[in-house]
Amino acid sequence: MTNQSIPYPRVRITSKFWNRYRAMAVDNALPYQWRALNDEVPVDVPEGAAWGENGSMFSHSLRNLRIAAGREEGKFSGQPFQDTDVSKWLEAASYALRCEDEGMDVDELATQVDYVVSLFEEAQDEDGYLDTKFELDMPVEQRFQGLRFSHELYTMGHFIEAAVAHYEVTGSRKALDVAERAADCIDRHFGDEPGKVHGPDGHPEVELALARLYEATGERRWLELAAWFIRIRGVDPEFFDEQDKAGGPRFYPGLDMPRRYFVADGPVLDLEKADGHAVRLIYMATAIAKVGHLLADDGMRQTAERLWNNIVGHRMYITGAVGSCQVGEAFSYDDDLPNDLVYGETCASVGMLFYGRALMQAHPRGAVADVMELQLFNGMLAGVQLDGTRYFYVNPLDADPVGSAGNPVRRHVLTRRAGWFDCACCPANLIRLITSLDQYLYTVDGDTVYAHQFIANRAEFDDGVVIEQTQGGEEYPWCGDIRFVVDNPNRVPKRLAVRIPAWSERWSLEVNGSAVHLDSVDGFICVDVSGKATEIRLKLDMSVRRMRASLDVKADVGKLAVARGPIVFCMEEVDNEGPLWLDGMRVDSPIDERYDADLLEGVEVLTVEGLRLECERAGQYVVADRALAERPHRLTMIPYYSWCNRAEGQMQVWMRESH
Amino acid sequence: MTNQSIPYPRVRITSKFWNRYRAMAVDNALPYQWRALNDEVPVDVPEGAAWGENGSMFSHSLRNLRIAAGREEGKFSGQPFQDTDVSKWLEAASYALRCEDEGMDVDELATQVDYVVSLFEEAQDEDGYLDTKFELDMPVEQRFQGLRFSHELYTMGHFIEAAVAHYEVTGSRKALDVAERAADCIDRHFGDEPGKVHGPDGHPEVELALARLYEATGERRWLELAAWFIRIRGVDPEFFDEQDKAGGPRFYPGLDMPRRYFVADGPVLDLEKADGHAVRLIYMATAIAKVGHLLADDGMRQTAERLWNNIVGHRMYITGAVGSCQVGEAFSYDDDLPNDLVYGETCASVGMLFYGRALMQAHPRGAVADVMELQLFNGMLAGVQLDGTRYFYVNPLDADPVGSAGNPVRRHVLTRRAGWFDCACCPANLIRLITSLDQYLYTVDGDTVYAHQFIANRAEFDDGVVIEQTQGGEEYPWCGDIRFVVDNPNRVPKRLAVRIPAWSERWSLEVNGSAVHLDSVDGFICVDVSGKATEIRLKLDMSVRRMRASLDVKADVGKLAVARGPIVFCMEEVDNEGPLWLDGMRVDSPIDERYDADLLEGVEVLTVEGLRLECERAGQYVVADRALAERPHRLTMIPYYSWCNRAEGQMQVWMRESH
Structure with a gap:
């Protein structure tokens, strides 16, 4: 077996901007997340969340592994996929070991990485199965029998990705061997043969993990298994229902999601539009792009292109955010991009970078790299506080603390980043992208x-x-x-x-x-x-650009956004008089720019001679007999990624166009 | 005992506009609703609704009564408050008997009314208790022990209101006697004395019903009981929780609503803002206004005024719709009036008419009557199809069939009226207002x-x-x-x-x-x-008015609405090129008006020389180097109440202001 990785140079990042972020990841974020995984950071459990009431108010994820490894007594606690918080941390930390080249001290991280690899190795069942939720909580015969929400392959997939990263960075096969045993376990249980499970996991992930495992090991079985999971997805739309009827384990009893949510309402390769849970769709599409390239499968490549074009052409915000809808953390429909209701999960922006990289491998194009850059400098980066210790799950383009507190339909839009989450997928996902950034150039x-x-x-x-x-x-x-x-x-x-x-x-x-x-x-x-x-x-050309959305995007009609180079800008209340919705600018208002090294770790600041609507309140609804007066009003804009690092307040990316 | 009704003339409506609506109610709506209550019209059960799966797909409400009356065998089915669909129909039909004066044939209706009164009389328990859900489905000791969602007093309240109407119209005491026995039952079970229940129903209604019963009978005990329910509401915010802890019956197990939803998170008389479930708040405020007037209680009168001013000043749409939020069918916060996410329940607009009438009794003011007129001709009336057989529960100011189908956050906004509902509160509520319209003049x-x-x-x-x-x-x-x-x-x-x-x-x-x-x-x-x-x-002055919202209303900034007399206008896609969001008008664009007797049962039609944004699609986001071109484009507007009586399509009340 030979390493099938696509040829890639040894890269040392020297960018001031990104060295700072990578140092933030190594020095702050990964140690902070280590504390969170060790139950030293309380999770941010939404009011009434079942897990918070019934189990731990902390991550418990490393404890689950220690218990499964036999090093500690106790019971499983957390989401079914709680292990993945550790796997993604392990992947992020493994990549971070390379940051030694950038002058960072990674000794403690290396010790933690070794410890975690040992835990997974010890937690693994002798048949290769590796998921502490099932090992600690569920009878053996339930394994792979409730895939709608069991997340077992999702969980093992994330470990496989971490193991590949660990192997690529350290050269050690220790984690990779565990991963191959897990993949072998999956291969034994899934397939067309009678008696095997004939359907996918509700959450795609194992497909791209198996493709990565193939790249690392050259073992074609993993690539073929990945392709099998892609080809069967959605072919039997009743697969999850059939597992339910057969008595398979059920999770999230109150949650009745449509098949589309799982990207399993029809053969996935026939999908015309990027529908369903955004992260599920994007992980799936990434796998399709990657496996399609590795197998030179035209059908897969076309599906991957089609879905990318649909997202980028009709379902992506100007910041790169994807997922318009909180219900189901999902895509909605073409050009439906409400700025204050957006989901824009950090994981989805990170996923767009995986997806873009996979497409670039098949067919390098500037348009794809442009979107990757957009995600890197905007959609993804907004997900983390400048110091690396607080995170957004949801990334709005229009935020208002009063609105988030006062109307449940906007309650998912936090106006302060959170320290941790009950479903903590985003923090380590974002950090694994930053620590592996050298692989995206x-x-x-x-x-x-x-x-x-x-x-x-x-x-x-x-x-x-x-x-x-x-x-x-x-x-x-x-x-x-x-x-x-x-x-x-x-x-x-x-x-x-x-x-x-x-x-x-x-x-x-x-x-x-x-x-x-x-x-x-x-x-x-x-x-x-x-x-x-x-x-x-x-x-x-680094001149400031005023941007307009297509008129198909109802939410942005009559509005302008501002960008400069790859950076999308926003207004924050801390720099401007609220309410921000009164502020407008003309399409040709002059904009001043200056670099402020002392602000927000160094940012370009734009100021524009804007116009602010003025009207005394004469009642809620009044007769309009003339256009409203506007007064000149200086507006300040900062890069979108840096918002919410000062006082809490309103933020908006799109601004009223004055005439 | 003497009749304490506020002096009121005998009124015969001669308005062409309203005679048509009243004939529609008598000839179409009430017979149609009778069929619905008799299980001849399938209900519109949302996907996955528990009731639809477990029980009848029809109303079952008259069957419940027949079963409780011993006339038929069977089991209860429907919402806990299913009886109220019959009570409200009975109230509406009782008022409709007066329409004989307007030349309508009400003989069959009178027979049905008699039948229903007999059913309620026979269904009533010998101690006066009257709620078929509990009589058929629940042990006696559970009565009044789970008031958070049992709706028992809400249910009896609606019967009391119907009985008062029946008495006032027919002079027969048959229903009224049943109502007084029910009120007596409530009086025996509720109060400050030990052993009595010391809290209100989760859904206000009995308070205003008891005040009506006092007006009809002169029995002061009913007024005092109404006042008691008002005074204790929210004083013990843990009342419902305590009932739960004591083993009281629970309903809607998945529904965990905050105390504010029940208008019970603090003493209701101290409320500063109209918060919570809109219909609950409005029914409560109506009772406070009414009882406050009858008792000359300044505290109550001030609360009633304060909440009205808050609604009208900050929480009401230009059409009269109230309730900005689907979650909890609720108010959100001041000036939060999103046009496409609105709830605007038909019952809430009907409730505003009850509320306004109660305030007028205490202190007649044109501003209150203006709001009543607004509701009559707009907010309420939009709830019913012109022929009386289909209904809106939710009344948007911006509708788009694609948006309602494509994003769950707008799924509650129907773009076709429905034939019936699993919670069918609105149809009979609206019709009882129309048939009692003579009482609102x-x-x-x-x-x-x-x-x-x-x-x-x-x-x-x-x-x-x-x-x-x-x-x-x-x-x-x-x-x-x-x-x-x-x-x-x-x-x-x-x-x-x-x-x-x-x-x-x-x-x-x-x-x-x-x-x-x-x-x-x-x-x-x-x-x-x-x-x-x-x-x-x-x-x-019937000249057309262009209206503007206060700048505090973010959703309406940069927009104009059009009104003429009491009528608010809208654009519908059937008359205009979509998407409607491209259409704008200047604040001074000339507007033509004409009456079209053949359109929508006769409406004023407005046409305006509007301006339509034009831009070829060059991409989802493009550099804006100049203002967008607009081309002159004739726009057609019809009265808001008459929308959705032709082809399904987009509708909007607020229109972009061009410059």
């Missing part, structure tokens, strides 16, 4: 290296080529002067494809001091870097 | 008669005075020429107070041919009508 396709993110780094390839990306001024995302230096001592044939973001209306590219006048193809300019040394300078 | 205070609605009628007073209101042209609400002829053969001292609606900026009043130049006081002009014959002519 390149796509290698034959002799072409696609450099699709403007994140300063040094990348070393097996053939001796070194690509160094540096940035001018305050660096990206604040400054758009990008410099690539390619060192190719062996003069191997090589092309560097540099992304031209769609948002950069003008740009210039110089190769070794000479301007290059080429149109980008699929969003990239390809430069031959087969020479011994090549210097490429790219200047991007 | 006057308030008599000493020698002053307040004529507060412009609904043509002939009113005969005990002192021989006859007031006839007639209207010119196509009559009200289309034409604002109002004529009162007062015939006073005995020359009794009398004043007629004519309302000047706040919406009529200009107006003129002539008394016996001479113009009167007076300012209105509290919204009324008082005219001495002590002479033998007086003719008063009022001309109201």
Whole structure:
């Protein structure tokens, strides 16, 4: 068996912006999450939540593992998928071990990682089964018999992903062996043969995990099993009902979700639209893209493209948020993008990065990398407080503490990030993306290296080529002067494809001091870097853009948003007079920009000569005999990702357009 | 015992508009509802509703009564308060018997009324208890022990109201005796004395019913019992929990509503804001207003005024709809009036008419009568299809079939009226208002008669005075020429107070041919009508008004609504190109008006030279470099109450303001 990983350089991130986030992850977030998993941080249980009442008010997730490992006495507590909080932490921490190259101290983390791997190894049943909820709480014959909500494959999938990360970073097979035993257990229980379970987990995840396991081990059985789970999904829409009827275990008794929620209301490969639970759909689509590429399966590749295009074209907010609907944490319908009711789960934005990376492997395009950049600098990043210790699950584009407190339909929109959650999927998901960010910068396709993110780094390839990306001024995302230096001592044939973001209306590219006048193809300019040394300078257009949504998006009609480079901006009440909905700007109002190194860890701040509606209150409804007066009013905007790091208050991304 | 009813004339409605509605009620709605109560109309059970799965898919309400009466075998089925569908029908039908004066055939109705009264009489337990849910389904010792959701007093209250109506219309004491036995049963079980139940029903209603019973019978015990229920409400916020702990029966096990929902989170007389379930709050406030007036209790009167002012000033839509929130069918917070998420229950608008009438009795003011008119011609009336056989429970100001189908947060907003409901409170509630409309036209205070609605009628007073209101042209609400002829053969001292609606900026009043130049006081002009014959002519300003909401109402910023006289207008997709959200108008765009006798049973139709946003779709989010183009586009508007009587489609009340 050989490692089937797609070729990828050794990357050291040197970006000031992202080094700070990675240091935040290593120094604050992972230690903080370790405390949470060790029951030192109370969870944020919604009023009346069944789990909070019946079980622990803490994570209990590491305790579950210790109990299953026989190291401690006690009972299982938490969500059926509680193990995944540890698995995702393990994956994030494994990747973080690489941050030693960026000068961080990871010794304690390494000890914790070893400890967790041992716990999983000891908790694993001898037949390879690995899910403490079932091992501690449920009879053996119930295993895989209630997949609607049991999350068993979801849980094992997350461990498999963590084990692959651990193996890739440390070279140790210890976790990987546990993962392969788990995969083998799954393979023995699922399949077309009589007596085997013939349906998927309610929550996709194992499909992409098995594809990752195939990449790490070269064992084709895992890839085929992943493909099998994809191909059967939704083919028998009654699968979960049949398991119920056969007496399978049930979870969440009050929760009666439609089949669409599980992305299982019809054959998943036939899906025309991105419907259902957003994270489920995105994980599924990621697996379809990945497995479709690995198998060169056109049907899968087309489904993956179709769903991506539907999301990006009709179901994604300007910040990258996806999932318009709290009920079912779900997509709703095309162009339904209410800014104050949005779900926009942090995990969904993280998932869009998995999905985008998988699509790039199959077919590198600037448009996909643009969306990945949007998620990185906006949708995903808003999910974490600047210090790494508080998190959003839901990411609104229009927030109002009064509205969240006063109307249950907006209650899911927190206006302070929370320390932890009863369903704590987002914190470690976000951190595993940040600690593995080095894996999202390149796509290698034959002799072409696609450099699709403007994140300063040094990348070393097996053939001796070194690509160094540096940035001018305050660096990206604040400054758009990008410099690539390619060192190719062996003069191997090589092309560097540099992304031209769609948002950069003008740009210039110089190769070794000479301007290059080429149109980008699929969003990239390809430069031959087969020479011994090549210097490429790219200047991007960092002027402020006023953005408008398609008129199909009812929620944004008559509104403008502001972006600069990859950053979407917002207004916060702490900088502006409330209520913010009175503020407008003209499409051509001049906007001032300045970099403030002391604000919010360093951000570009925009100010605009806006216009504020004025009207004395003469009653709730009055006769309108003239247009309302507006007075000039200076408005301040900060990057969306940095909102909610100061005083609690209103926030809005879309602003009224004045005329 | 004497009849304590507030003095009221015998009124025959002659309004073309309302005669049609009353004929619709007698000829279509009541017979249709009779069929529904007799299980000939399937109920509209939401997907997954427990009742639909476990019990009848039909009303079953008359069967429950027949079973309790010993006329039929079977088991109870339906909501705990299923009896009230029959009680409200009985009340509506009793009032409808008066429509014989308007030339309608009510013989069959009278037979049905007699039958229903007999059923209730036979169903009543010998101790006066009257609730078939408990009589058929529950042990005797459970009675009044689970008031959070048992609805027992709510159920008996509705029968009491029906009995009072039956007595007032027919003079027969048969139903009234049953009602007094029920009231006596309540009086024996509730009170401060040890061993009695010391708390209210979760759903207010019995309070206003007991006040009505006092008015009909003069028995002060009923008034005092009503006052007792008001005074104890919310004083012990743990009352329902204590009943639960003591083993009281529980209903709706999955439904965990906060105390505020029950208007019982603190002493109700201390309430500052109209919070909680809208219908509960409004019924409670109606009782407070009514009992406060009857007892001359200042505290109660102030509470009633305070809550009314809060609703009308901050929590009512321009159509009169109240209740911003589907969760808990509730109020949310001041100025939170989202047009597409609104609840706006038909019962709540009907309740506002009860509430307004009670306030008028205490202190007649034009501002209160204005709101009653708004509800009559808009909020309430939209609840019924023009033919009387289909109903809205929820009354949106912005509807979109795609939105209702595609996002669960808008699923409660039907875009077709339904034939019946599993909780069928609205249909009979609305019809009982229409058949008792003659009771909403006057308030008599000493020698002053307040004529507060412009609904043509002939009113005969005990002192021989006859007031006839007639209207010119196509009559009200289309034409604002109002004529009162007062015939006073005995020359009794009398004043007629004519309302000047706040919406009529200009107006003129002539008394016996001479113009009167007076300012209105509290919204009324008082005219001495002590002479033998007086003719008063009022001309109201029926010009079209463009309306604007207070800037505190975020949902309506940058929008205009259109009204004419008492009628609020809307756009429907059947008359206009969709999507409607692209259409705007300037604050001064000319509006054409015409009466179309053949459309929607005769309506005023407005057309305006609007402006429609235009933009080719270049992507979901694009750079905005100039204001969007608008093209002139003729827009058609119809009265809001008449929407959804043709093809299903989008509807909107508030329209974008163009500049």
